[in-house]
Amino acid sequence: MLEDGRSFRGRSYGATGTALGEAVFATGMTGYQETITDPSYARQLVVQTAPHIGNTGTNTDDAESRRIWVAGYIVRDAARRPSNWRSERTLDEELEAQGVVGISGVDTRAVTRHLRERGAMKAGIFSGESAARTDAELLAEVRVQESMAGARLAEEVSIDAAYTVEPSAHGWDKEPLFTVAALDLGIKSMTPVRFAERGVRVHVLPASATLADVQAVNPDGVFMSNGPGDPATADDQVKLLRDVLDTGVPFFGICFGNQILGRALGFGTYKLPYGHRGINQPVLDRRTGKVEITSQNHGFAVDAPLDGPVTAPEARFGQVEVSHISLNDNVVEGLACLDIPAFSVQYHPEAAAGPHDSAYLFDRFVDLMAASKNKESN
Numbered sequence: 001m002l003e004d005g006r007s008f009r010g011r012s013y014g015a016t017g018t019a020l021g022e023a024v025f026a027t028g029m030t031g032y033q034e035t036i037t038d039p040s041y042a043r044q045l046v047v048q049t050a051p052h053i054g055n056t057g058t059n060t061d062d063a064e065s066r067r068i069w070v071a072g073y074i075v076r077d078a079a080r081r082p083s084n085w086r087s088e089r090t091l092d093e094e095l096e097a098q099g100v101v102g103i104s105g106v107d108t109r110a111v112t113r114h115l116r117e118r119g120a121m122k123a124g125i126f127s128g129e130s131a132a133r134t135d136a137e138l139l140a141e142v143r144v145q146e147s148m149a150g151a152r153l154a155e156e157v158s159i160d161a162a163y164t165v166e167p168s169a170h171g172w173d174k175e176p177l178f179t180v181a182a183l184d185l186g187i188k189s190m191t192p193v194r195f196a197e198r199g200v201r202v203h204v205l206p207a208s209a210t211l212a213d214v215q216a217v218n219p220d221g222v223f224m225s226n227g228p229g230d231p232a233t234a235d236d237q238v239k240l241l242r243d244v245l246d247t248g249v250p251f252f253g254i255c256f257g258n259q260i261l262g263r264a265l266g267f268g269t270y271k272l273p274y275g276h277r278g279i280n281q282p283v284l285d286r287r288t289g290k291v292e293i294t295s296q297n298h299g300f301a302v303d304a305p306l307d308g309p310v311t312a313p314e315a316r317f318g319q320v321e322v323s324h325i326s327l328n329d330n331v332v333e334g335l336a337c338l339d340i341p342a343f344s345v346q347y348h349p350e351a352a353a354g355p356h357d358s359a360y361l362f363d364r365f366v367d368l369m370a371a372s373k374n375k376e377s378n
């Protein structure tokens with residue numbers, strides 16, 4: 001049941017009951033397990049445009065966090081029998097075990113076209129007893145939920161206690177090169193691994209970390225992750241980032257982290273009509289002229305001028321330019337500061353799932369930390 005009264009019927013999939021959230025569509029043909037375990041999808045009902053879902057089952061290794069975060073799951077044709085040597089459980093069983101309500105047999109093309117025309121909106125999935133009500137009652141329940149605009153969710157999905165990811169656990173056989181403090185706003189497990197593979201030790205800190213917590217790990221660089229909710233609510237992290245930037249330590253942000261850098265520099269953020277979600281999103285790196293196919297999941301974007309560089313509204317941070325744009329709709333997909341060592345992208349270079357075109361961004365951050373260390377020692 002969608003907020004505007006349009007409804008679709010299907011079969012119960014996963015757990016039975018009620019799921020409420022923002023209906024959004026994701027266009028990845030593969031990678032459904034990484035999608036449902038991405039904490040950025042908290043409080044969203046995800047519609048998969050790929051018609052066959054669940055074909056390769058689920059396994060322990062491919063989860064991007066400790067649980068499934070999608071609030072509900074909408075598919076066309078759910079695989080009855082998974083076929084893959086790595087499969088441990090069917091997707092249906094996994095959704096049910098984690099209490100996630102889904103629906104299959106839905107005309108997902110029609111749902112997607114509707115969301116594309118009318119925008120992402122509040123929705124509900126109802127099965128079993130919870131469905132045994134009038135449409136008007138279901139619609140009322142859909143409409144009373146809080147909307148995604150204004151939702152503060154990063155603290156809800158973040159960890160309680162810090163942990164460390166060591167390069168030695170990911171194929172690095174020398175001494176670690178650098179240490180990074182990574183704020184977990186909904187971090188995916190592949191992100192620290194991409195650092196560790198490059199010899200970077202990562203201290204993952206809760207979303208509530210203070211400047212003192214960050215400085216306690218003596219970092220060569222600071223990182224802010226992806227995460228769910230409206231970036232306009234991330235005032236604490238914006239303040240933290242301004243303090244971090246004032247210390248001159250290099251910074252890299254992805255997705256929510258890009259929106260926080262945008263806000264720290266003084267730009268606003270806004271809600272996109274239906275967002276970008278999938279692993280096939282074309283982005284232009286304006287500095288090199290190269291196009292990369294990226295993994296994305298965002299419903300908000302930074303409002304910064306495309307013709308730059310410009311002086312940041314928070315002028316003490318100097319000049320900034322929009323480094324990357326979406327080739328589908330010219331939305332800001334990256335920011336680069338010219339006077340301080342800070343940059344960010346709106347997409348997911350850790351690519352889990354997704355193409356590896358954007359891996360160079362992790363190297364760019366390592367280079368930035370190296371340059372900054374050199375400058376200190378000279």
Ligand SMILES: NC(=O)CC[C@H](N)C(=O)O
Pocket residue numbers: 040225226227228229230231254255256257297298299300301
């Ligand atoms: N993946 C993300 O970090 C998403 C950021 C933010 N929640 C958005 O929807 O735009």
